[in-house]
Amino acid sequence: MTQPSKNKSIEIQTTSDDHRIAKLAAFAIGLHLLEAVLPSPLPGVKPGLANIITLFVLYRFDFATAAWVSLLRVFASSLLLGNFLSPTFALSLSGALLSLAALYFAQYLPRRYFSAVTLSLLAAFAHMTGQLLVVRGWLIPNAGVAYLIPIFMAAALVFGVANGLLTNYLLRINPVRLDEDKG
Amino acid sequence: MVKPSKWGKPSLGDVLVILFALLFVAYLFKSLWHNEQAAKLQIRLGDKIYATYSLDQNRNIDIQGSIGVTRIVIANGKARFASSPCPNQYCVHQGWLNHKGHAAICLPNQVSMELLGGKKPFDSLNY
Incomplete structure (x- = not known):
């Protein structure tokens, strides 16, 4: 801005980790927003493309980074879509938390036999379970949901299998870590 | 033959996990999507079974729960919460139930109803 500001500028010390997380979270947020405008046959049935990023990060970096990216995505997307603290947000958050929990355990599966497809599938099931728990416990507390x-x-x-295949593909065409190929 | 692609070969564990997932989903469909007609209605009050009724009758049942009287109606092989003193009325809005395994709960008044299947087939043959 051209106006002189009276406020002292505040500098936040950021590490390269922070930048990396922010960059990856931005990808995930982009996918999340893209998905939000797609029509869905049933509320709750979505491809969950942002989980591809979470998985990719889990493979290329570590679980902590993946958890950061996933949770930042949930919070930032809800702010952008205007549903922060709404039921939609609660569904998104519970799904993300449970799928992270599933990934935390699944990451120790032998890589030789289990690829991202397994992790993605487990995460997708956990995500759905988390959402259904919120629906059953809070939003629609009767047994009618069982039908769905x-x-x-x-x-x-x-979608779990599809996202897993896409993650495998991404991992194959990006054999280098994202931050390393920039020097 | 397909050229070796960047998608790679699915690994053994993946295939097994997908198969298990398919079985799981198939099991869910089978257990939650049957449309077997129910034959009996079981009502619970708190943690005890209050009574079991045949659906083969038309009848109103009034149950004194913890906050008031809940009325359950049986008619034409179906059952529903007709009225309940609870504030949110989830149980009443659930409407008529007629399939085996379906259930409705009124948590505030601690009344729940569940539809049970019929007797074993040979019973009806014997009598």
């Missing part, structure tokens, strides 16, 4: 569970889980299966 098979549809939700079938969607989690399809």
Whole structure:
């Protein structure tokens, strides 16, 4: 701005880790927003493309970075979409937390036999479970939701496998860590 | 033959996990999507079974729960919460239930109803 500011500028010390997390979270937020405008046959049935980023980060970096990226994505996307602290946000957060929990354990599976497809599938199921728990416990506390569970889980299966394949593909065409190829 | 692609070969563990997931989803469909007609209605009050009724009758049942009287109606093989003293009325809005395994709960008044399947088939053959 051309106006002289009376405020002293505040500098926040950032590390390269912070930049990396921010950059990766931005990818995830972009995918999340893209998905938010796609029509969905049933509320809650979504491809969950942002999880590809979470998985990619888990493979290329570590679990902590993946957790940061995933949770930042949930919070930032909800602020951008205007549903922070709304039921949609609660669904998103509970899903993300449970799928991170699943990934925390799944990351120790032998890589030789289990690729990102397994991790993605487990994360998708955990994500759905987290959402259904919120729906059952808070939003629609009657047994009527049980009817929709098979549809939700079938969607989690399809999208979980698809996202896993995409993650494998991304990992293959990006054999170098994102921060290293920039020097 | 397909050229070796960047997608790679699916690993053994992945295939097994996908198969298990398919079985799991199939099981969910089977257990939650049957449309077997129910034959009996079981009502619970608190943690005890209050009563079990046949759905083969038309009848109103009034149950004194912890905050008031809940009325459950059985008619034409279906059952529903007709009225309840609870504030949110989730149980009433759930409407008529007629499939085995369906349930409705009124948490504030601690009344729940669950539809049970019929007797074993040979019972009806014997009598």
